């Protein structure tokens with residue numbers, strides 16, 4: 001199946017090559033030239049792994065033996081074999097995406113991507129090993145390490161800012177097991193680490209290396225497709241409890257950063273799943289709210305540090321895919337992305353904005369409103385949600401209040417409340433005590449909600465990766481791996 005770049009200046013390639021390349025040479029993102037025709041009704045009737053198999057085979061037909069890959073990626077890795085349960089809470093349903101090995105929603109995609117990459121490498125006869133380089137502000141690094149550990153023919157190196165991640169996040173990464181993993185702290189902040197990684201990619205373009213460099217971020221089509229699965233799964237769960245009949249539309253509210261998660265929902269809809277509105281929820285970094293409401297994307301603003309750090313983003317890379325899917329105009333996408341790079345802002349044509357507004361609704365919620373939401377949802381529904389999920393909930397309520405739309409609402413939950421124990425305790429009116437590990441136990445004592453096993457085990461795990469380097473030493477560090 002042929003893939004093309006959203007910017008139109010790169011050669012068309014097959015789906016296995018798209019997974020290997022990640023980013024297209026012209027800077028664009030890969031999408032199928034023609035979306036696959038898809039039997040969505042039969043997909044809804046399958047179990048979670050069956051759904052993943054059908055979706056991945058449809059989008060990535062050049063990668064053979066998808067059933068085995070899906071099984072290797074997911075069997076025994078999540079708390080439940082249904083992978084992503086849907087839980088009723090008050091008027092809404094919560095789709096729990098955090099039941100994976102690191103308690104973050106990125107596990108859904110990063111459990112699958114390494115399998116896809118290894119298989120794509122074999123399918124294309126790529127002989128060099130792949131080296132995944134990633135800078136992380138916390139969550140992605142651990143989910144990637146866990147996904148790529150011991151993947152054949154692939155190595156992974158994660159850099160994180162020294163002193164710039166939480167205790168739990170640091171412990172999760174430095175205790176990582178696996179023969180093919182490297183974790184290293186960098187003196188500086190997340191931007192320094194990220195810039196360091198970009199510089200390595202640039203410097204290595206001119207070099208003849210024994211490995212092929214790649215990245216694990218959400219621009220890779222192999223990370224996006226696995227995320228379509230849970231929209232089907234949620235729909236199936238609502239059918240099973242009799243909340244909907246086959247064909248009835250369901251709304252989804254999605255805590256959004258890079259626009260990957262919500263774009264997967266739009267793809268589910270393009271494949272036929274009866275999705276109503278897709279609600280794009282932001283935190284105080286509300287660049288997407290402004291965009292969807294006005295058609296102007298403007299990244300010239302300060303980045304706020306919030307209690308939902310995984311959504312602290314000014315440039316949402318996967319929005320580029322939406323612009324292409326809605327306009328099918330690579331020249332327009334290339335022009336808008338150039339304006340974003342050079343001037344820091346762009347405006348989409350009126351007709352495109354109208355199409356976007358038919359499918360999407362957007363709102364945002366600051367830390368104070370998020371905290372109120374956590375407390376309210378806990379008191380009213382005995383459901384404990386994290387800071388990211390709280391924004392999805394709050395914006396879903398705003399949507400219902402403003403529109404009166406009473407179709408069933410599914411709020412996507414992207415992290416366990418135990419990944420952000422201090423903020424969740426504070427929201428519940430408690431004073432967080434001691435270190436983060438004490439706070440896990442404190443939150444458990446206050447709520448009775450079980451602590452995920454992977455987080456509870458961390459306090460006593462051995463620290464295996466204790467190095468810290470200067471940011472200028474990142475390139476020699478990687479070359480010596």
Ligand SMILES: *Cc1c(COP(=O)(O)O)cnc(C)c1O
Nearest residue numbers: 256257258259260261310414415
């Ligand atoms: C990555 C992340 C998000 C944002 O998802 P995108 O696909 O980048 O929009 C939201 N919440 C959590 C906890 C995340 O880790």
